[in-house]
Amino acid sequence: MQTHFVRMLVLFVLVNAVHCGPVLIWHSKVESKSVFPRISQHEFINEIxxxxETKMVAAFLYKRLSLKSFRCESCFPFLSQQTPAFFYANVERAEKALLTLNVTAHLKASNDGNLNAPLSCKVGTLYTISLNVLSRSSNPLRSCDDVIKAITQASGCADVAYMFLGTQGETVEPIGHLHQHNQLSFYFTEFQLQTADDVETIQLQSMNVSGMDPILTVEFQANNTNASLTFSVLLSNGYFEIKSFKYNDTQYYVTDLYAPQTSSYSCGKISLHKDKETIILRRVQMQYDKDKRVGDFRFKDAWTCEAFTSPAIISALFVTVILLTALFVGIGMLMSVQPPTKYESPGGRNLYIHVRD
Incomplete structure (x- = not known):
């Protein structure tokens, strides 16, 4: 059984999908899945x-668990002996799928295999057990196997299904929001307020545009605070420009935030500082339409905030110039090599060159 288990897991290492992770299920029967196709969240949720309906479910979570982890034959002596056992190699965001269900409790395990709260062994309950504290041990994977063994044996639950899954690479890009009012379109994915102690994500809604050419005033209301984000759009010489943002009575000044009216403005991250506070806008794209929008909306060609003279580009150009200089000098030296004009006669007198000071 152990040899078969290891061979199957080595085969699963060949599979690698973005935002997917491995899930091992034992002590219960589930539907077998093919190795290579990705298992969607919907399929995984249906299995859970x-x-x-008939069991308690306990899911062990370890953030550094990946397909490559199972190549270690000596790391899982307990798990390799469990039967029946089912291995899902590519589950799409398995931890996120668990969180969509009604989780009874989020527990944490200690190094010696104790939980901060007991398991109730009640049918229909769902527990998540974090093993991330074991990442500091000398052999984390073996420690996970030992702790899982200690917890499962101490629980004494009969009708239970166990899972072991990884959470590495579970980051999800926030959903973007497109706001449109009159002739202005503004898109962003996230707005944050960062202080010395915390980072707070602010939900912005209800964009309102007032004023007339050449100055438009834009205001966003925040639904989780009483503050609002406001800024002015200056229309001049065929360009639109923003010079400052105001949030919670604090003015944040910005430079080089402009674009032609024939294009849209795009920037991956706008970060503005004032005293000990920072506001951050991510994945920003905005556009001013001189004429009324008709049909399906699409942003125009982007005028990005990444300047050509960025530090990375300057460094690359500098290194390129040095390498080209060395190359040209070397080629010139090779081209200047010439054969000697005189040769010494083997049977004659040696050639002496007298040098005078």
């Missing part, structure tokens, strides 16, 4: 719901 089926288990919850």
């Amino acid at each position: 719901k089926t288990l919850l």
